Amino acid sequence: MASGRLPDIPDKYFFKIGEVARLAGVEPYVLRYWESEFPWLAPEKNKKNQRVYGRNEVVLVLFIKHLLHGYRYTIEGARKIVEGLKGDWAAGFAMRFDRPEAAVEAVPDSGLAEELTRARQSLDQAERKCAAMEREKKGMLLLLKELALEIESLKKMADEAARPRSGPFIGQGS
Secondary structure: OOOOOOOOOOOOOEEEHHHHHHHHOOOHHHHHHHHHHOOOOOOEEOOOOOEEEEHHHHHHHHHHHHHHHHOOOOHHHHHHHHHHHOOOHHHHHHOOOOOHHHHHHHOOOOOHHHHHHHHHHHHHHHHHHHHHHHHHHHHHHHHHHHHHHHHHHHHHHHHHHHOOOOOOOOOOOO
16 A cells, blocks of 8 residues: 555545544454544444444545555554644655654654654664574574584593403402
């Protein structure tokens, strides 16, 4: 879905939750959850108290999925991008979000820059820890190999010392 264009939507004005779920490729409970996380996603309810999504809300659902599943944004990150579009959800499909910096450029002053900086710092710190653990692991493996060789050498010495000796001076009385 990261193609940069709005997916095809049937030519209708209103959609039931099951139709929207099929269009988006998610379960209806996911849409209900997204309604709680994205205030702009608030479908009307009909006389039977069923959710009825308008065309603009279907576009928003597809865009949210585009961000969450296509670009792997967090709910918070996607919410900031959606907020920055100020209702023009279809425009979001034309934007390139394949690099995190693009989202920051697309939604200025959204706090994404700080979030991205913190995420990069956390990633750098985690990479340094992993590298240190890898070095430590290699050192421990070398130490274990050395210990195994030492144990093998000690076993040979113990086996040799435990063997009965024979010869002119061993076992002869005076």
